[in-house]
Amino acid sequence: MPEAVVAITGASGALYAERLLRALSDADWDILLIVTREGAINLDLELGLSPSDLGKLKGVSLEENGNLAARSASGSAKIDHYIICPASGTTIGKLAAGISDNLVTRSAMVALKERRPLIVVPREAPYATIHLENMTKLSSWGVVVLPASPGFYSKPETIDDLVDFVVARILDQMNIEHQLGKRWTGEEVQ
Ligand SMILES: Cc1cc2nc3c(=O)[nH]c(=O)nc-3n(C[C@H](O)[C@H](O)[C@H](O)COP(=O)(O)O)c2cc1C
Numbered sequence: 001m002p003e004a005v006v007a008i009t010g011a012s013g014a015l016y017a018e019r020l021l022r023a024l025s026d027a028d029w030d031i032l033l034i035v036t037r038e039g040a041i042n043l044d045l046e047l048g049l050s051p052s053d054l055g056k057l058k059g060v061s062l063e064e065n066g067n068l069a070a071r072s073a074s075g076s077a078k079i080d081h082y083i084i085c086p087a088s089g090t091t092i093g094k095l096a097a098g099i100s101d102n103l104v105t106r107s108a109m110v111a112l113k114e115r116r117p118l119i120v121v122p123r124e125a126p127y128a129t130i131h132l133e134n135m136t137k138l139s140s141w142g143v144v145v146l147p148a149s150p151g152f153y154s155k156p157e158t159i160d161d162l163v164d165f166v167v168a169r170i171l172d173q174m175n176i177e178h179q180l181g182k183r184w185t186g187e188e189v190q
Contacts, residue, residue: 010038
């Protein structure tokens with residue numbers, strides 16, 4: 001099975017992570033899930049869920065953010081994709097500075113050093129200049145910076161439609177087939 005690390009950090013937008021995990025689970029991916037302390041606060045605040053609730057999804061194994069000896073901390077673990085969703089400004093700043101002081105930042109550093117695909121999904125408004133500088137740095141290193149900013153051209157009717165728009169873009173980056181939302185055909189504007 002293909003395998004991904006999914007990290008939930010302390011930015012708003014836990015619903016993006018929950019729907020991403022369900023989509024990866026449905027696509028038969030194995031997932032190592034890491035949730036930071038503030039990530040868990042937002043998960044509870046926004047969805048009434050705990051990390052262990054998400055850990056019950058098929059294919060999902062929880063790793064402890066404080067455990068730097070966990071599997072995802074090593075480059076020798078063959079992991080296909082790394083996604084930080086949502087990604088806080090703090091975690092992005094640590095990555096840009098080369099800091100790997102917890103399992104989220106360490107596993108992302110593994111992705112960087114091993115030249116493996118890493119997607120970060122920032123959620124902040126407005127951005128400070130340091131956020132923009134840090135994201136530019138990550139992007140120049142090959143990281144896909146995929147902001148939680150849904151488009152409206154697909155005429156979303158529900159919050160799930162909006163969330164699916166962003167999750168669909170993540171799955172596209174991972175080359176995973178999905179049915180989330182309609183694709184642009186070029187015939188919408190006459
Ligand atoms: C309820 C709550 C909501 C937050 N929302 C955001 C946010 O949307 N974006 C962001 O970058 N930081 C947000 N923060 C701040 C981060 O959680 C904070 O910078 C924290 O240090 C991030 O640590 P982590 O990256 O290890 O999770 C929020 C914090 C809390 C408690």
